[in-house]
Amino acid sequence: MRILLVNPNTTASMTEKAAVAARAVAASGTEIIAATSRMGPVSIEGHYDGALAIPGLLSELKEQKAGGYDAAIIACFDDTGLDAARSFADVPVLGLCESAVATAGFLAQRFTVVTTLERSRVLIDNLVRRYGMGARAKVRASDIPVLQLEDPASGAIDKLRAEIERALSDDGAEAIVLGCAGMTDLARELQDIYGVPVVDGVAAAVKQAEALVSLGLSTSKRGSYASPLAKPFTGAMSAFAPMRAAS
Amino acid sequence: MRILLVNPNTTASMTEKAAVAARAVAASGTEIIAATSRMGPVSIEGHYDGALAIPGLLSELKEQKAGGYDAAIIACFDDTGLDAARSFADVPVLGLCESAVATAGFLAQRFTVVTTLERSRVLIDNLVRRYGMGARAKVRASDIPVLQLEDPASGAIDKLRAEIERALSDDGAEAIVLGCAGMTDLARELQDIYGVPVVDGVAAAVKQAEALVSLGLSTSKRGSYASPLAKPFTGAMSAFAPMRAAS
Amino acid sequence: MRILLVNPNTTASMTEKAAVAARAVAASGTEIIAATSRMGPVSIEGHYDGALAIPGLLSELKEQKAGGYDAAIIACFDDTGLDAARSFADVPVLGLCESAVATAGFLAQRFTVVTTLERSRVLIDNLVRRYGMGARAKVRASDIPVLQLEDPASGAIDKLRAEIERALSDDGAEAIVLGCAGMTDLARELQDIYGVPVVDGVAAAVKQAEALVSLGLSTSKRGSYASPLAKPFTGAMSAFAPMRAAS
Amino acid sequence: MRILLVNPNTTASMTEKAAVAARAVAASGTEIIAATSRMGPVSIEGHYDGALAIPGLLSELKEQKAGGYDAAIIACFDDTGLDAARSFADVPVLGLCESAVATAGFLAQRFTVVTTLERSRVLIDNLVRRYGMGARAKVRASDIPVLQLEDPASGAIDKLRAEIERALSDDGAEAIVLGCAGMTDLARELQDIYGVPVVDGVAAAVKQAEALVSLGLSTSKRGSYASPLAKPFTGAMSAFAPMRAAS
Amino acid sequence: MRILLVNPNTTASMTEKAAVAARAVAASGTEIIAATSRMGPVSIEGHYDGALAIPGLLSELKEQKAGGYDAAIIACFDDTGLDAARSFADVPVLGLCESAVATAGFLAQRFTVVTTLERSRVLIDNLVRRYGMGARAKVRASDIPVLQLEDPASGAIDKLRAEIERALSDDGAEAIVLGCAGMTDLARELQDIYGVPVVDGVAAAVKQAEALVSLGLSTSKRGSYASPLAKPFTGAMSAFAPMRAAS
Amino acid sequence: MRILLVNPNTTASMTEKAAVAARAVAASGTEIIAATSRMGPVSIEGHYDGALAIPGLLSELKEQKAGGYDAAIIACFDDTGLDAARSFADVPVLGLCESAVATAGFLAQRFTVVTTLERSRVLIDNLVRRYGMGARAKVRASDIPVLQLEDPASGAIDKLRAEIERALSDDGAEAIVLGCAGMTDLARELQDIYGVPVVDGVAAAVKQAEALVSLGLSTSKRGSYASPLAKPFTGAMSAFAPMRAAS
Structure with a gap:
């Protein structure tokens, strides 16, 4: 089984970190193919960055078709371009936020997502509500720019830990979800420190991708994720014109 | 007052139709500047088309800054790129769906949105829920490809009318919202036929844009719509790199 | 265009303040006709006051028909009598709360309404939920009796500012809605101080009224806002008996 | 124990019918005092009628204080004036809709309210949602003018039965709530016919009133139902000015 | 009228306390039959205890059939086994939580449930949401093991009072619901201290049971509470095999 | 990895069918240990059967501890005893409904669960709502007694197919979830027939169990799933008394 892990931002070190996390949990027969937009x-911090990351993401999904992959993961906690990717692809596509909150839902009745910047908090809260976890999950921001997570001297981890501690004391959180792909290397350690499940989206998405592939399940092509209709795309986007008509 | 109306698809005849509708309701001092991506x-039919329309939309928002505009309207009922545009712009930005359902909410306690294809139905239903109208509004698809609305011989209007009639008889709809920018020319006639308010998103958005500008209100730059952070954008997207840091 | 602004309480100085605010934002061709119950x-503080303000409100709506008006605004943030007025009138009717929260929804994903007394807080929270903004808006009371807003020496503004500051720090509010018609003169100044959109219901309602009239839209007479059925009214209420049958 | 049953419309025959129903279920020590506005x-059909029924309702609540009563029931399924009455009174006040849906909730997980006219359907649906039963209860209208329920030859009962049968077959209703005070005499017979619980609001409200009084519980005067503040009321409403200050 | 009050835990002193509370509010013709599992x-503290209390509860419901009873109450605030008991019994069955929150809903628009241990908080919050009060009620835990409520020297009451005070100051609670059957003796005193309605589930359930019986209403046997189908039960559970087929 | 699959009803042929389905999708290193209560x-049809299946389920979870297992699956779509089992066990516990609807959520925005009897429909609908899928999923009953699924001549599959067809035509379902453990062998064939994803709970739960174990995640022991407190259990339930204190 080949799982394509696409980092929709262009920072290769984040791709590498996510790939390490993905490979650490992948089953023995699973190959992780890491691609950077x-x-x-x-980095993706807020709606503007996110929207402009989607063409790069879709390009990777298309480019890598040559080599073949059985499922794809979008390695950003904002689930950037997830709906578009599901419409485009013939294989299952997983987002980190959706995978992580579904996983946390098996472990705890109430939990808290701790993300980076305030500008991402409501964006993620809207995702959490759309995924049906609005009554069970809170979202907190810890005031960390995404790329500071790449720098051990930035103090980012202290801020993250302080916010987790507030989630435990003030929210009644029974589990924690790490709300940024750049936090993927911290999950195990934080779980040991706090004694509650700490869910990382990269790892969760890998297992959901493996699950869907081995179950023979893929995105429904009936209704909202129907394949793109054949039509012209113009200008700088012309390469994205769908080749084939939807069934 | 100058209102920029951007059609995020590349079909100029749809832009023109929307511009006509916009000018028909604009106040005497309002200039409508129509731009086509x-x-x-x-055309925008489903998530894939929508995501790939956003760079073209944002380009127009940026290009037209030279001439200046006081508010912007995204002329697609899917509210394509609305969050990104609000983060980007220094002026109010309006979407058709959000404007139309807010307007319908002043007229009726229960109403139905009639859109084009089934693939857009759940997408719009998700918007309607996010805007808070999930308990008050239903969404129906009438099985019309968007560009058929440009062709009087397509039978599209008959399909649309049949679906409106189902909304009135089966949903208890007290008003109708037309769920595609391409239906903007039909609102008045359908209102006369059915005797209930028929809300068109283009017209609704123009009035909301005028309202916000004249009230001195613009998108909050605190929290989820904070201005994009200064950072590099690479490759074909490098022109989108934000110039200025967020406050 | 003639917009009738009815203050459903009997304090003429509040009517005057609201009329000033309304005229300040009205379009050049709009005439604001101010009426006091x-x-x-x-003053309207809680459910009892509100219910007993409705006959006076409806009387003004009826009396002013002679002069003619194209839309009506109920100048109380509790949206007192809004449903009854919409059933009665042949023209659009706007409430302050509904207009303000719809307007705020175009500016911010999360916002806070700051009202006067605790007894009005849940009343307004119920309105906010009914209008679909329950997941996006909080309501706070600032412990100010309504008529203290007429007295600059009352300290009311300090209390209001303190509550706005709590909304910004504790709620993650991206915008503020002023939850009383008597606060209408403070919006612009508070917006300047806090740097977030501050929405006043009177101003918002004027623009919504202008929008509906210029769009040729009025309250649906199908379903919940159908015109009153012809029937006797007895005793002190006999003057309210509807003249004409509903269609 | 003395329970005041106020019919907020002015049709004495409906008061009498409700009083008969109330006395049929009242405990041996309970006296039902019936009053007609x-x-x-x-009759109360829609928002306009309802709003203008409230002064008459509150007058009866005030007038009957001389004789004393331990709880009050508002004998209209729209729960007309319930919030105002709770703020006014020193004793528990019950509405028919709230009492009936709470009672049905003990008997069935899903149920349907069958009311009279379409114009009342959404009004009652809004009540049902506010009372928390939106996910469990549907509301249907059976196209019966209220006063036809007083006329056995009107065919009203056939319409009502047809709508109940649709509720059972199409909604999966496990119980039925009769959505008009004028249907109170039909509950037992319909329950026998259909073999599911049929809940009448008048009877339900009597038992809830008895329950609250015997438990020593009354409306909270903290927050939204605080007693009216002492203040002037003017014109035809001056008799309603509260005498005493709220605590 | 005979009401069976079953304590689903095996502590007879708690049964006795609940029986005293029940008899204190029962109507003159009502006999309370107290049974201990x-x-x-x-004691029932969390999901595991609760699930294993159900066979004992159902046994009592079955055993006491010989003597006859007109309604049954499950004397635990977790509403342990309520759905199973309603399916089993031919008479109305009431739970404490459902009865208490429905009762509180007649008294206050917003209220807080104060329970014992944190492990019960979310369990009760889920009940409150299912009963439709999620938007109106908060649930707080006061860190009291259930059986400490039987020991006046335990300090339990001080903890309970501290939590009630937090509910009043922080939640805007207009009423309090006591979230454990073992608190039944404290309601009246706490109501006197805090001046807001304090609702006890045992007392509330007795009145609801009396109400349903006197109204001739019982659990719907259509749909989710249909009588158990005749089928074998094996092993230690064989005594629970239903005797009669469902209609 | 050893996964314990417990059938909480006592019909060994259903256990066997579920075990076959589980082994068909299990990873190469996963051993499925099947146990029958x-x-x-x-069979479990409705609340009464379900509640009385829990002791047998918990007994198996306890008995099989000797052999050791890394996760457990409760092989009934009603998620019978899931909360109790999660409190009891030291390893992850999965239910079929929760696993299936979470899986379907990755494949489709709207889907329908097709279960057996009407008495299970609302029970499952309540689960679906609690798991957060109430806005995305409908539940339908196909009028099939559970054990008829074991009999090819019963016509059960025709009824099931008819209901799936109604889900596709009337609900706009984009995927189907099979709502009974006894349907597990039909998923692949139905998926081929209808061309939409068909999710079986047994298979879904196996993959979720494998995912959690390989991620080093287990049920949170903080809050609602805290380990049972040490305390006596009496009578026929005494064997269930927890041995160890919760942390």
């Missing part, structure tokens, strides 16, 4: 923002 | 799909 | 409470 | 509409 | 946990 | 109903 080749166009768009170096 | 120069890159992306010729 | 001639029967009922001097 | 002396000002307002002869 | 003869198998299961000595 | 030794006390309780032969």
Whole structure:
């Protein structure tokens, strides 16, 4: 089984970190193919960055078709471009937020997602509500720019830990979800420290991707995720024109 | 007052139709500047088309800054790129769906949105829920490809009328919202036929844009719509890199 | 265009303040006709006052028909009598709360309404939920009796500012809605101080009224806002008996 | 124990029918004092009628204080004036809709309310949602003018039965709530016919009133139902000015 | 009228306390038959205890059929086994939580349930949401093991009072619901201290049971509470095999 | 990895069918240990059967501890005893409904669960709502007694197919979830027939169990799933008394 892990931002070190996390949990027969977007923002912080990361993401999904993959993961906790990717692809596509909150839902009745910047908090809260976890999950921001997570000297981890502690004391959180792909290396350690499940989206998405592939399940092509209709795309986007008509 | 009306698909005849509708309701001092996206799909039908229409939309928002505008309208009922545009712009930005359902909410306690294809139905239903109208509004699809609305011989209007009639008889709809920018020319006639308010998103958005501008209100830059952070964008997206840091 | 602004309490100085605010934002061709209820409470604080303000409100709507008006605004943030007025009138009717929260919804994903007394807080929270903004808006009371807003020496503004500051720090509010018609003169100044959109219901309602009239839209007479059925009214209420049968 | 049953419309025959129903279920020590509003509409069909019935309702609550009562029931399924009455009174006040749906909730997980006219359907649906039963209860209208329920030859009962049968077959209703005070005499017979619980609001409200009184519980005067503040009321409403200050 | 009050834990002193509370509010013609489960946990604290209390509860419901009863109450605030008991019994069955929150709903628009241990908080919050009060009620735990409520020297009451005070100051609670059967003796005193309604589930359930019986209403046997189908039960559970087929 | 699959009803042929389905999708290193409850109903149809199946389920969870297992699955779509089992066990516990609807959520925005009897429909609908899928999923009953699924001549599959067809035509379902453990062998064939994803709970639960174990995640022991407190259990339930204190 080949799982394509696409980092929709263009920072290769984040791709590498996510790939390490993915490979650490992948089943023995699973190959993780890591790809970094080749166009768009170096990090995804808020709606503007996210929207402009999607063409780069879709390009990777298309480019990598040559080599073949059985499922794809979008390695950003904002689930950037997830709906578009599901419409495009013939294989299952997983987002980190959706995978992580579904996983946390098996472990705890109430939990808290701790993300980076305030500008991402409501964006993720809207995702959590759409995924049906609005009554069970809170979202907190810890005031960490995404790329500071790449720098051990930034103090980012202290801020993250302080916010987790507030989630435990004030929210009655029974589990924690790490709300950024760049936190993927911290999950196990934080779980040991706090004694509650700490869910990382990269790892969760890998297991959901494996699950769907081995179950022979893929995105429904009936209704909202129907394949793109054949039509012209113009200008700089012309390469994205769908080749084939939807059934 | 100058209102920029951007059609995020690349079909100029739809832009023109929307511009006519916008000018028909604009206040005497309001100038409607119509722009058509120069890159992306010729129509927006589903998530894939929508995501790939956003760079073209944002380009127009940026290009037209030279001439200046006081508010912007995204002329697609899917509210394509609305969150990104609000983060980007310094002026109010309105979407058709959000404007139309808010307007319908002043007229009726229960109403139905009638859109084009089944693939757009759940997408719009998700918007309606996010805007808080999930308990008050239903969404129906009438099985009309968007560009058939440009062709009087297509039978599209008959399909639309049949679906409106189902909304009135089966949903207890007290008003109708037309769920596609391409239906903007039909609102008045359908209102006369059915004797209930028929809300068109283009017209509704123009009035909301005028309202916000004249009230001195613009998108909050605190929290989820904070201005994009200064950072590099790479590859084909490098032109989108934000110039200025967020406050 | 003539917009009738009815203050459903009997304090003429509040009517005057609201009329000033309304005229300040009205379009050049819009005439604001201000009317003060001639029967009922001097201020509306809670359910009892509100219910007993409705006959006075409906009387003004009826009396002013002679002069003619194209839309009506109920100048109380509790949206007192809004449903009854919509059933009665042949023209659009706007409430302050509904207009303000719909307007705020175009500006921010999360916002806070700051009202006067605790007894009004849940009443307004119920309105906010009914209008679909329950997941996006909080309501706070600032412990100010309504008529203290007429007295600059009352300290009311300090209390209001303190509550706005709590909304910003504790709620993650991205915008503020002023939850009383008597606060209408403070919006612009508070917006300047706090740097977030501050929405006043009077101003918002004027623009919504203008929008509906210029769009040729009025309250649906199908379903919940159908015109009153012809029937006798007895005793002190006999003057309210509807003249005409509903269609 | 003395329970005041106020019919907020002015049709004495409906009061009498409700009083018969109330006395049929009252405990041996309970006296039902029936009162008919002396000002307002002869029947309550929609928002306009309802709002103008409230002064008459509150007048009866005030007038009957001389004789004393331990709880009050508002004998209209729209729960007309319930919030105002709770703020006014020193004793528990019950509405028919709230009492009936709470009672049905002990008997069935899903149920349907069958009311009279379409114009009342959404009004009652809004009540049902506010009372927390939106996910469990549907509301249907059977196209019966209220006063036809007083006329055995009107065919009203056949319409009501047809709608109950649709509720059972199409909604999966496990119980039925009769959505008009004028249907109170039909509950037992319909329960026998259909073999599911049929809940009448008058009877339900009597038992809830008895329950609250015997438990020593009354409306909270903290927060939204705080007693009216002492203040002037003007014009035809001056008799309603509260005498005493709220604590 | 005979009401069976079953304590689903095996601590007879708690049964006795609940029986005293029940008899204190029962109507003159009502006989309270108190029964203590003869198998299961000595107190119900969390899901495991609760599930294993159900066979003992159902045994009592079955055993006491010989003597006859007109309604049954499950004397635990977790509403342990309520759905199973309603399916089993031919008479109305009431739970404490459902009865208490429905009762509180007649008295206050917002209220707080104060229970014992944190492990019961979310369990009760889930009940409150299912009963439709999620938007109106908060649930708080006061860190009291259930059986400490039987020991006046335990300090339990001080903890309970501290939590009630937090509910009043922080939640805007207008009423309090006592969230454990073992608190039944404290309601009246706490109501006197805090001046807001304090609702006890045992007392509330007695009045609801009396109400349903006197109204001739019982659990719907259509749909989710249909009588158990005749089928074999094996092993230690064989005594529970239903005797009669469902209609 | 050893996964314990417990059938909480006592019909061994259903256990066998579920074990076959589980082994068909299990990873190469996963051993499925199938166990059949030794006390309780032969099938679980409704609340009564379900509650009385829990002791047998918990007994198996306890008995099999000797052999060791890394996760457990409760092989009934009603998620019978899931909360109790999660409190009891030291390893992850999965239910079929929760696993299936979470899986379907990755594949489709709207889907329908097709279960057996009407008495299970609302029970499952309540689960679906609690798991957060109430806005995305409908539940339908196909009028099939559970054990008829074991009999190819019963016509059960025709009824099931008819209901799936109604889900596709009337609900706009984009995927189907099979709502009974006894349907597990039909998923692949139905998926081929209808061309939409068909999710079986047994298979879904196996993959979720494998995922959690390989991620080093287990049920949170903080809050609602805290380990049972040490305390006496009496009578026939005494064997269930927890041995160890919760942390």
